[in-house]
Amino acid sequence: xQSDAAKKLDYRVVHPANQTLVLKEENWPADxxxxxxxxxxxDEGKSRPDATPRFILAQDGKVIxxxxxxxxWKDEMWPKILEVTDTKA
Numbered sequence: 001x002q003s004d005a006a007k008k009l010d011y012r013v014v015h016p017a018n019q020t021l022v023l024k025e026e027n028w029p030a031d032x033x034x035x036x037x038x039x040x041x042x043d044e045g046k047s048r049p050d051a052t053p054r055f056i057l058a059q060d061g062k063v064i065x066x067x068x069x070x071x072x073w074k075d076e077m078w079p080k081i082l083e084v085t086d087t088k089a
Contacts, residue, residue: 003089005085009081009085012035014027014028014029014032019050019052020050022054023036023050034058034061038058038061039056039058053068054066054068055067055068055072055073057080064080064084
C-alpha cells in the first residue's frame with residue numbers, strides 16, 4: 001500500500017465472512033457496486049464468481065483484470081497495476 005502504484009489507485013476491500021457472501025450487494029462499498037456488477041457480467045464472473053481471494057482491477061466502468069489467489073496477484077494483478085499506473089516495483 002505504500003508503493004508508488006498504490007498511491008495512484010482507489011483501493012477497496014470486500015471481506016465478508018465467507019466466500020458466498022462476496023457476491024451479495026450489501027457487502028460491497030456503495031461507490032464500488034458498479035465493479036461488482038461489471039465483474040459478475042464478465043466471463044470470469046460468470047464461470048468462477050466466488051473464487052477467493054479475488055483481485056479486481058477496474059477503470060472507467062470496465063473490469064480490466066480479475067485474478068484469483070496469491071499467484072494471480074503476483075503473476076497477473078501486480079504487473080497490470082504497474083502497467084496502468086506507469087510505475088515500477
